[in-house]
Amino acid sequence: MRKFARAATLASSIIVTGCATIVGDPDQLLPINSTPDDASIVVTDETGVEVFKGTTPTTVTLQKSDGSYFGGKEYTVQISKSGFESQQIPIRSKVNGWYIGGNLIFGGLIGYLIVDPLNGNMYTLTPEAVASSLGQSTAHNNKRNDGGISVVLLSDVPQDLLTHLQPLH
Numbered sequence: 684m685r686k687f688a689r690a691a692t693l694a695s696s697i698i699v700t701g702c703a704t705i706v707g708d709p710d711q712l713l714p715i716n717s718t719p720d721d722a723s724i725v726v727t728d729e730t731g732v733e734v735f736k737g738t739t740p741t742t743v744t745l746q747k748s749d750g751s752y753f754g755g756k757e758y759t760v761q762i763s764k765s766g767f768e769s770q771q772i773p774i775r776s777k778v779n780g781w782y783i784g785g786n787l788i789f790g791g792l793i794g795y796l797i798v799d800p801l802n803g804n805m806y807t808l809t810p811e812a813v814a815s816s817l818g819q820s821t822a823h824n825n826k827r828n829d830g831g832i833s834v835v836l837l838s839d840v841p842q843d844l845l846t847h848l849q850p851l852h
Contacts, residue, residue, distance in 0.1 A: 711747055711808045713774065715760060716740045717815040722764040726774075729757040739815075747776055747806040755806045760813055766841035767817035774813075776806040 715724055717739040726735040726743055735743045739762065749756050755776030763769040819841055840848070 709746060709748065709804055710744050711811075712742050713745055713808060713811070713813065714740070714742045715762075715813040715815075717762055717764070717817055719764065719767070719817065722762050722767070722815070722817060724763075725761045727759050727761070734758070745774070745808060747804070747808055756808070758808075762813075762815045762817065764817055765838065766819060768820045770815050770817065772810075772813050772815065774808050774810070777809055778805055779807040 717724075720739055722739045724735070724737055724739055724741065725733060726745070727733050729749075734745070737743075745758060746756055748754055755778075757776060758774035760772040760774060761769065762772070820839075837845070
């Protein structure tokens with residue numbers, strides 16, 4: 684009789700749970716790196732709300748679900764540094780293998796349609812890490828070839844080029 688009770692308990696716990704719920708987490712760590720280091724980063728969600736602000740390298744904890752039924756989160760990582768071109772990297776949620784395969788074997792329809800979609804553990808954020816290489820921005824004046832003067836703000840000159848500037852008299 685004890686064996687039957689254990690088997691019934693195990694079977695009922697499998698039936699009322701989803702596999703992604705059992706093995707998944709509601710949030711995910713996202714490492715963010717850039718070349719060069721010390722770039723400013725701002726992470727915003729799909730509604731435009733800023734969820735993180737800092738500098739590289741760093742690791743950000745992001746929620747995988749917006750809390751609604753089948754509501755995966757999306758983010759944008761904005762990376763910028765003076766003298767370099769800014770980049771925007773989209774972060775998307777996608778359904779993970781535990782939701783698909785695990786519920787097929789263990790969770791059944793309750794896991795597929797109720798448990799996992801309500802708690803959001805069924806998602807994985809991609810890419811799973813951000814490694815950005817910022818290209819230097821340079822000023823060009825391709826339209827003038829008449830000896831005219833171009834004006835460039837000192838704040839727009841890359842730091843390593845400032846030492847090469849010479850004052851005009």
